[in-house]
Amino acid sequence: DQQVKQNSPSLSVQEGRISILNCDYTNSMFDYFLWYKKYPAEGPTFLISISSIKDKNEDGRFTVFLNKSAKHLSLHIVPSQPGDSAVYFCAARKAAGNKLTFGGGTRVLVKP
Amino acid sequence: DTGVSQDPRHKITKRGQNVTFRCDPISEHNRLYWYRQTLGQGPEFLTYFQNEAQLEKSRLLSDRFSAERPKGSFSTLEIQRTEQGDSAMYLCASSFLPGQAFSSNSPLHFGNGTRLTVT
Numbered sequence: 001d002q003q004v005k006q007n008s009p010s011l012s013v014q015e016g017r018i019s020i021l022n023c024d025y026t027n028s029m030f031d032y033f034l035w036y037k038k039y040p041a042e043g044p045t046f047l048i049s050i051s052s053i054k055d056k057n058e059d060g061r062f063t064v065f066l067n068k069s070a071k072h073l074s075l076h077i078v079p080s081q082p083g084d085s086a087v088y089f090c091a092a093r094k095a096a097g098n099k100l101t102f103g104g105g106t107r108v109l110v111k112p
Numbered sequence: 113d114t115g116v117s118q119d120p121r122h123k124i125t126k127r128g129q130n131v132t133f134r135c136d137p138i139s140e141h142n143r144l145y146w147y148r149q150t151l152g153q154g155p156e157f158l159t160y161f162q163n164e165a166q167l168e169k170s171r172l173l174s175d176r177f178s179a180e181r182p183k184g185s186f187s188t189l190e191i192q193r194t195e196q197g198d199s200a201m202y203l204c205a206s207s208f209l210p211g212q213a214f215s216s217n218s219p220l221h222f223g224n225g226t227r228l229t230v231t
Binding site for chain 2: 004006009032034036041042043045046049051089091098099101102103104105
């Protein structure tokens with residue numbers, strides 16, 4: 001049972017344009033959501049997070065939006081840069097929980 | 113480098129052999145997690161420790177897997193009688209949980225993983 005899904009396995013975008021990554025979840029007990037970025041041969045690195053009491057969190061070029069009623073979150077990267085080319089994972093944690101449940105990832109390629 | 117360190121980076125072993133991986137977390141972090149990632153998938157939770165206590169184990173962690181964190185610092189993950197299906201990237205992560213809190217919003221910091229290939 002995949003509780004966190006990233007339905008787009010890959011995304012290609014032109015440098016300078018916006019990248020939009022989507023993530024859906026099924027478990028209404030999730031209350032904290034994170035995005036991680038992963039380069040080849042490296043571990044995932046934390047990018048940005050959002051609590052379920054918010055619907056938007058922004059950090060520089062990265063903004064995460066949360067739609068609780070739709071059980072959907074998205075990550076916007078603007079403007080996209082070639083260094084953003086990586087695999088992006090969304091993850092979710094249950095209230096008072098201690099482990100993260102990850103989606104399958106979306107590979108982003110930013111073309112110069 | 114004060115990040116999470118994992119050793120070895122790569123391990124090739126024959127089916128049926130035992131393997132052990134080591135993880136050194138960020139020094140002030142009291143929580144330590146093991147995840148497994150197979151090709152094309154996201155990381156899957158295996159187990160986690162609060163200091164030296166193993167507080168949760170996934171059903172993915174069969175009897176052939178054992179993890180320890182004897183002094184609340186580094187951790188080891190041992191796989192006995194390896195099978196080809198054990199081939200994966202094994203990721204360690206750490207975080208800090210303040211005081212008596214049971215849960216926190218501090219993100220996990222991952223190491224670069226150990227890639228296991230069972231032939």
